[in-house]
Amino acid sequence: MRTQVAIIGAGPAGLLLGQLLTKQGIDNVILERQTGEYVLGRIRAGVVEKGAADLLDAAGVGARMHREGLIHDGIEVAFGGERHRINFRELVGKSVIVYGQTEITRDLMEGRAAAGAPTIYEAEDVSLHDITGDKPRVRYKKDGAEHEIACDYIAGCDGYHGVSRKSIPDSVLRSFERVYPFGWLGILVEKPPVSDELIYASHERGFALCSMRSHTRSRLYIQCSLEDRVEDWSDERFYAELKRRLDGDAVARLQKGPSFEKSIAPLRSFVAEPMRHGRLFLAGDAAHIVPPTGAKGLNLAASDVYYLWQALSEFYKQGSKAGIDAYSARALARVWKAERFSWWMTSMLHRFPDSSGFEQKMQQAELAYLVSSPAAMTSLAENYVGLHY
Template structure:
């Protein structure tokens, strides 16, 4: 098989890149190790920056997001038993959209199906070859047979555990990582949200977050130990601990219900440099991970896709390699800014096991400064709604 761009991974970043390239007449094939049903079953982020929303529109897949997504003009920060609103619209004139990653993936899958572009699911033993040449290849197994795709470029959109990053020589790749000493225990429940906007809560017992996926479906989180097990947390125990960390008004509005999904996510910050080696480009979680506190994971993948899509269009339409040569540096510049913001949000809102009384006083002082300073709130708003591409 021959194509112009082979895309590894059928998550949102791979599907979005494929859709954008196809709209500009650039042939591409997507390989995915899992089934389509498995991909749709992943429960992930739900806060969409304007830049990511604009890209979905450009890809022709944003109609349902605008119809069903929830426009949020701010967030609330809770500490000391009181909530403080950060008004994005007032501070910087921008908003975010709450719309689940599962729904974005579904919209992109439907869009790809509508234009007839090829996605190969259950592709096993994927391996990348000759990425340092101008004729890279991808091999995979399906149905007991080995197949090969010849291409001009490979886009590695296959996540943290995928084959793409592992295909870059170890003497070329540098990894930067911080693993946090806690996780998030989250549940999905068919009950109305606690608040019209997200509540980020700092409490002596640990962090909590009240989020949502729709007007009738809530996503709720509490900070937990890394060695906690999901089966050790009943729904009743989760709600009791969540209530301990919320303000009185939030507790009144909380409607407990049976969880329809429950999981524990460890938190880490991770960046791999460079994001390009030869004809292989990394995008999304294949290149970087952020703690979910700043709502940047899916949005960073979208900005990677933006830079890579533009670079490949310039290569094929303008015969210019400037974009692909600059891709890694451009993407990493924005990645590190988002890493900084996600680290800052995580540092200010969580209870660290090793923190001293001094550390806790500094954390509280930082939060008090944040909600009393228009400059500080503006900086948070600018980063939360998304820095420009």
């Protein structure tokens, strides 16, 4: 098989890149080691920046997001038993859209199917070859048979555990990582949200977040130990702990119901540099991980896709390699700013098990300064709604 761009991974990054390239008339094939049903079963983030929303529109798949998504003009930060609203619309003139990543993936899958672009699911033993030469190739197995795709470029959108980043020699790749000493225990429940906007709560017992996926579905989180197991947390225990960390009004509005998804996610920051090696590009979780506190995971993947889409379009339409040569530096400049914001939000809102009394006082002072300073709130709002591409 021959194509112009081989895309590894059919998550949001790979599907979005494929859809944008297809609309530009650039041939591409997506390889995914899981089934489509498995990909749709992943529970992920639900906050979409303006830039990411614009990209979905450019890909022709944003209609349902605009119809069903929830526009949020701010968030609430809770500490000391009180909530403080940070108004994005007033501070920076922008909003975000709450719309589940699962729904984005579904929209992209349907858009790709409608365009007739090929996606090969259950592709096993994927391997990348000659990525520093002029004729890179991708090999894989499907239904017991071996296949090969010849291409011009390879986009590695296959996540942290995928083959793409591992195909870059250790002598070339440099990794940076921060592992946090806690995780998030989260549940999905068919109950209305506690508030019209997300509540980020800092409490002496640990962080909590009241989020949502729709007007009738809530996504709730509490900070937990890395040693905790999902089996140890009944719904009743979860709700009891969540209530301890929320203000009185939020507790009064909290509607309990049986969870239909429950999981623990460890938190970490990770960046791999460079994001290009030869004819291989990394995008999304293949290149970087952020803690979910700043709602940047999906949105960072979208900004990677934007830079890569622009670079490949310039090459195929204008014959210029300027965007390709600049891709890694452009993407990483935005990645590190988002990593900083996510690290800052995480550090400010969570209880660290080894923190001293001084450090806890610094957290309290940081929160008090944030909600009393228009400049500090503007900085948070600017980063939360998304920096410019």
